[in-house]
Amino acid sequence: MPRLSSFSRLATPADSRTHGEYRIVRRPDDPRPLYRFTDRISDDSSTGFTPRAGRYHLYGGWFCPWSQRVTITRALANLDHVVTVSYVDNVRDGRGWAFREQHGPDPVNGFTLLRQAYEATEEGFDGHVSVPTLWDRATARVVSNEFKTIGIDLATRFRHLAEPIVDTYPLRHRDEIEELDNWLNPAVNHGVSQAGRPGPDGEGARSTLLDAFATLDQRLASRRYLVGNTLTEADIRLWVTLVRYDVGVNAHRVVNPGLHEFPHLWAYARDLYTVPAFRATTDFSSFTLPGADLPDWHAPANRPHP
Ligand SMILES: N[C@@H](CCC(=O)N[C@@H](CS)C(=O)NCC(=O)O)C(=O)O
Numbered sequence: 001m002p003r004l005s006s007f008s009r010l011a012t013p014a015d016s017r018t019h020g021e022y023r024i025v026r027r028p029d030d031p032r033p034l035y036r037f038t039d040r041i042s043d044d045s046s047t048g049f050t051p052r053a054g055r056y057h058l059y060g061g062w063f064c065p066w067s068q069r070v071t072i073t074r075a076l077a078n079l080d081h082v083v084t085v086s087y088v089d090n091v092r093d094g095r096g097w098a099f100r101e102q103h104g105p106d107p108v109n110g111f112t113l114l115r116q117a118y119e120a121t122e123e124g125f126d127g128h129v130s131v132p133t134l135w136d137r138a139t140a141r142v143v144s145n146e147f148k149t150i151g152i153d154l155a156t157r158f159r160h161l162a163e164p165i166v167d168t169y170p171l172r173h174r175d176e177i178e179e180l181d182n183w184l185n186p187a188v189n190h191g192v193s194q195a196g197r198p199g200p201d202g203e204g205a206r207s208t209l210l211d212a213f214a215t216l217d218q219r220l221a222s223r224r225y226l227v228g229n230t231l232t233e234a235d236i237r238l239w240v241t242l243v244r245y246d247v248g249v250n251a252h253r254v255v256n257p258g259l260h261e262f263p264h265l266w267a268y269a270r271d272l273y274t275v276p277a278f279r280a281t282t283d284f285s286s287f288t289l290p291g292a293d294l295p296d297w298h299a300p301a302n303r304p305h306p
Contacts (some may be wrong), residue, residue: 011089011098020094024128036118036127036141041153043160048139052158055138057108057142058085058150059117061097061131062286063241065189066147070132073151073238075277078162083154085297088114090132090286096129117142117183131294155233167278168233175236176227184234187212189241196249208256221306224271229306236270242269243278243297244287251292258295273300 026034029271039048041056058074060067074083088097097114099106111117117133118125121141134143134150144150155169169177180296187208194205216238218228226234244264246258259266273280 002255009112010105011095011101011109011249014089014091014093014099016093018093018212022092022094022096022129022198025126030125032127033146034128035130035145036125037121037144038146038149039143040149041143041157043157048145049136051161052138053082054084055136056083057135057137057144058083059088059106059131059135060085060115061090062089062103064131065089065244066130067132068145068240068281070151070154070282072240072277073168073233074152075166075281076166076168076231076236077154077158077164077286078155079158082158082161082249084108093208097131098131108137109140151233166231168231168236170230173182173227173232173234178225180234181237183237184212188238192241192245192249192255198254204256204281210256211260213256213262213265217265220264220268224268224303224306227237231272231275239272239278243273243282247284247288247292248296251289258294266295267303268301268302270297271303273297274301 010197011192018123039049040047041051043051060071062068074080074085083243084100084107087103089100092098095113095115097116099112106112108118109117112129114133115125116137118127118129128145130145132147132150133145135141136143144153152169155164155167174193191205191212195202195209197205216226219284225231228239243260249255250258251267259269273282288294
């Protein structure tokens with residue numbers, strides 16, 4: 001019988017009866033960050049993580065908006081041949097994210113569970129096992145599972161190795177991008193899950209979310225992108241939530257009749273879907289709830305020129 005190489009090893013199917021549900025027990029007095037690994041890539045060797053072709057690997061999840069932010073950024077930074085990527089399975093049990101048939105084995109370490117990458121970095125690791133996770137082949141450890149700084153580093157630190165298709169984090173717009181994030185991250189990116197809670201529990205979040213959509217709709221009536229006149233990180237951050245909205249949290253129309261109620265915002269979202277980096281990193285089946293109707297993402301967007 002042929003021996004399987006370590007790189008074709010896969011986890012056994014997700015099974016909550018045997019392994020329990022995935023959950024994190026966090027002591028209230030634990031001072032460590034929620035997402036434990038927060039190292040940065042820097043081109044002046046101050047962090048030890050220097051940008052080199054082939055050095056880093058991104059563990060992503062098709063279902064995950066935080067992960068998709070980073071895979072879109074990677075594509076727009078033109079890093080397809082510089083930073084490799086692979087995907088965990090769409091479902092998990094108490095063991096956390098795992099590598100299974102659908103998206104293939106771990107091509108770097110042959111791990112069957114993403115947790116093993118964390119344990120290789122910190123003995124007895126007991127924190128969040130999350131995607132995206134950035135792995136360093138040179139030191140054989142996790143660099144970061146902080147999606148925000150992973151995205152910024154991919155957008156800014158590899159330019160000597162690859163000419164970006166789009167500069168998604170231009171110096172002149174960084175303050176405005178982060179200012180928008182201070183509003184949109186709680187109101188929209190995190191607000192959607194709260195808004196999906198039925199009844200009074202979700203009421204506040206629903207009105208905050210719909211107010212934010214209305215303000216964005218107005219903002220996007222006369223401009224193609226959120227900040228400046230090119231696509232930036234601000235658009236990526238918003239879009240990954242918009243693309244999931246009508247088939248995820250709002251699949252059963254618990255928040256509103258649909259994104260189409262905000263015609264400029266909806267056209268803006270469709271316009272971004274025409275960008276190959278957005279389209280190629282989207283797998284609707286990985287985040288569409290059973291019975292949800294997929295809106296027509298291919299309808300022409302007719303957006304204002306920047
Ligand atoms: N929720 C994180 C972003 C990353 C994240 O939540 N990823 C999800 C998948 S979409 C995950 O892997 N969660 C496992 C965990 O956080 O333990 C944050 O707000 O910083």
